[in-house]
Amino acid sequence: MIKAYNNGVYDIAVPVYLDTTALFGSFSTGDSTSGGSSATSYHPYTLLGTNCAYMRLILFLIILSILTSCDNSKSQKIFVKGDLESKSEVFIELKIRTDFITPAGKTITLIESNENGQFNLEIEADRTQQYELLIGEKSNKIYLSPGYHYSLQFDSEFEIVSIDSEDPTNHQIELIDSKVMEFFSFYIKSSRDDQTTSDSIRSFTNLDFGHINNYVKDYLKYSIGTLNFRRYKTKLDSAELDSIELIYFIKSPIGYANPKYFTLLSWYYWEIFNSPDLGHVPFSRDAEPYEQYLKDLTFIPNDTVRQLAILKASRSAFRSPWGGDKNKIVKVVEEIQANPLSPTISQISDNLLIKYGDELLGKTAPSFHLVNLDSNIVDLSSIQDKYVLLDFWYIGCRPCMKAMPIKKLLSDSLQSKLFVISINPRNEVDKIKEWLLKYPDFDWTFLSAYKNQSIVDYFRVNGYPTYILLDKTGKIVFAPSEFDLEILKEDIFTIVQGSD
Numbered sequence: 290m291i292k293a294y295n296n297g298v299y300d301i302a303v304p305v306y307l308d309t310t311a312l313f314g315s316f317s318t319g320d321s322t323s324g325g326s327s328a329t330s331y332h333p334y335t336l337l338g339t340n341c342a343y344m345r346l347i348l349f350l351i352i353l354s355i356l357t358s359c360d361n362s363k364s365q366k367i368f369v370k371g372d373l374e375s376k377s378e379v380f381i382e383l384k385i386r387t388d389f390i391t392p393a394g395k396t397i398t399l400i401e402s403n404e405n406g407q408f409n410l411e412i413e414a415d416r417t418q419q420y421e422l423l424i425g426e427k428s429n430k431i432y433l434s435p436g437y438h439y440s441l442q443f444d445s446e447f448e449i450v451s452i453d454s455e456d457p458t459n460h461q462i463e464l465i466d467s468k469v470m471e472f473f474s475f476y477i478k479s480s481r482d483d484q485t486t487s488d489s490i491r492s493f494t495n496l497d498f499g500h501i502n503n504y505v506k507d508y509l510k511y512s513i514g515t516l517n518f519r520r521y522k523t524k525l526d527s528a529e530l531d532s533i534e535l536i537y538f539i540k541s542p543i544g545y546a547n548p549k550y551f552t553l554l555s556w557y558y559w560e561i562f563n564s565p566d567l568g569h570v571p572f573s574r575d576a577e578p579y580e581q582y583l584k585d586l587t588f589i590p591n592d593t594v595r596q597l598a599i600l601k602a603s604r605s606a607f608r609s610p611w612g613g614d615k616n617k618i619v620k621v622v623e624e625i626q627a628n629p630l631s632p633t634i635s636q637i638s639d640n641l642l643i644k645y646g647d648e649l650l651g652k653t654a655p656s657f658h659l660v661n662l663d664s665n666i667v668d669l670s671s672i673q674d675k676y677v678l679l680d681f682w683y684i685g686c687r688p689c690m691k692a693m694p695i696k697k698l699l700s701d702s703l704q705s706k707l708f709v710i711s712i713n714p715r716n717e718v719d720k721i722k723e724w725l726l727k728y729p730d731f732d733w734t735f736l737s738a739y740k741n742q743s744i745v746d747y748f749r750v751n752g753y754p755t756y757i758l759l760d761k762t763g764k765i766v767f768a769p770s771e772f773d774l775e776i777l778k779e780d781i782f783t784i785v786q787g788s789d
Contacts, residue, residue: 367414371441373407385420512552657670
C-alpha cells in the first residue's frame with residue numbers, strides 16, 4: 290500500500306500491490322509477415338519479480354507518477370541548520386558529486402559553526418540530489434530537495450543522528466536501502482530460493498512511501514532492477530536478463546544523477562568492469578585502444594551506455610596494479626573526452642583525467658602569487674635551488690593536523706634541500722596566524738591562497754591534505770593527489786637526498 294503525502298499527513302491510501310501471477314502474462318514479438326513462426330516470447334518488464342508484462346509495468350509507473358508531485362524546474366532555496374554535540378567551532382563543507390563513477394565532487398558552500406556548535410547554511414537547487422556534508426574527517430550523505438528546511442542533529446563524531454524535515458526523501462531512501470539489505474539477507478539464508486527471493490522483491494510494493502518525488506521513484510526503480518538482476522543471474526535466465534537490459538539501458542533515460550543507476554550498471558556489466566581483458570587485451574594488440582574497446586563491447590546495445598562502461602572500466606584499470614598500460618588508458622579516456630555522447634560523460638572523462646592522468650608530471654609549475662603571514666605577496670616560482678613540497682591543507686582538517694609532525698620532520702631533516710610550504714585555500718591570513726599561535730613548533734612557511742581557485746584547480750586539489758612535490762627547477766615530481774604522508778615520507782627522503 291502506497292499512501293499519498295499531503296502537508297506532512299499520510300491521508301490517502303492508494304493500493305498498488307499487483308498480482309503478478311494474473312493480469313496480462315507475457316507477450317511476444319516477431320515478424321507478423323512470417324506468420325509468427327519467428328516470434329520470440331519476452332517477459333521484458335520484470336520490475337515486480339515474476340513474468341511481469343508490458344502493461345503491468347505501465348500500470349505500476351502510472352501509479353508512481355500519480356503519486357509523484359511535479360518536481361520543481363526552477364531553483365528554490367534549501368535551508369539547513371545543524372547542532373553539533375561537540376559544541377565546537379568546526380568547518381562544515383557541503384559538496385555534491387559531479388558524477389557517480391569517479392569520486393570527484395564540487396563544493397557548494399563552506400561555513401564554520403559558532404562556539405555553540407551550531408550552523409546555518411542556505412543554497413539553491415532545482416531538483417532533489419544527493420549531497421555530502423563534510424565535518425572534519427566525517428562524511429555524511431544527505432538528500433536535499435528544493436523548498437524545504439532541514440534540522441540536523443550530530444553526535445560527538447560529527448555523524449548525523451536525526452533529520453527533522455517535512456521532506457520525506459531521506460526517510461524513504463533509508464526505507465528502500467533497508468529493504469535491499471533485507472533482500473540480500475533472505476537471499477543468502479534461503480540459499481537463493483527463487484520463491485523467497487520473489488516474495489522479498491515483491492514486498493517493495495507494500496512499503497508506505499507517502500509522497501514520492503522523481504528522484505525517489507528512480508531510486509526505487511533501480512533498486513528493484515538490481516535485485517531482479519541478482520535473482521535472474523542466479524537462475525541463469527537469459528531472457529529475463531535481456532529484458533532488464535532492455536528496460537534500464539536501452540529504453541530508459543540514463544540516470545546520471547542517481548547512484549542506484551550506477552549500482553545496477555556495475556552489477557549488470559560486472560564481468561566487463563572487472564575483467565582483466567579490458568586492462569590488457571586491447572593494449573596487447575596493434576589496434577588503437579579506444580577502437581578495440583568499442584569492438585570488444587559491441588554487445589552493449591546503447592552507444593552512450595557503452596561509453597559509460599568504458600569509463601567505468603578505465604577507472605578500475607587506473608586503480609588496479611594489474612590494469613595494463615596506464616598511458617593507453619589515458620588515451621582511451623581522451624578519445625571519449627573529445628567525442629562525448631552527453632555532457633555528463635564529458636564531465637566524467639574530465640574527472641578521470643584530473644584524478645588519474647599524469648599530464649602534470651614533468652611540467653614546470655606556473656607562477657602563483659600567494660599571501661604570507663606578513664600579508665606580503667610571495668611568488669612560488671621565485672623559490673629556486675631546492676625541492677619544494679606543497680602541502681594543501683585547512684584549519685579543522687583532521688588528516689592535515691595528523692600529518693603536521695611529519696612535515697616538521699621533513700622541514701628540519703632536509704632543511705638545506707627541501708622547502709616545505711603549507712598552502713591554505715580556505716582560511717584568511719589572520720585566521721592562520723591566530724591558529725599558529727597554538728603551535729609554535731610549526732615553523733616552516735605558511736601561505737594563504739584564500740579564494741585563489743586557480744592554484745587549487747591547476748594542482749587538482751580534490752581533497753585534503755594534498756601534496757605536490759617540485760624539483761629544483763620547479764618541475765612537478767608528484768601529482769596529484771591525496772597521499773598518506775607517512776608513506777610518501779620515505780619517497781621524499783629518497784628523492785631529495787639523492788638529488789646531488
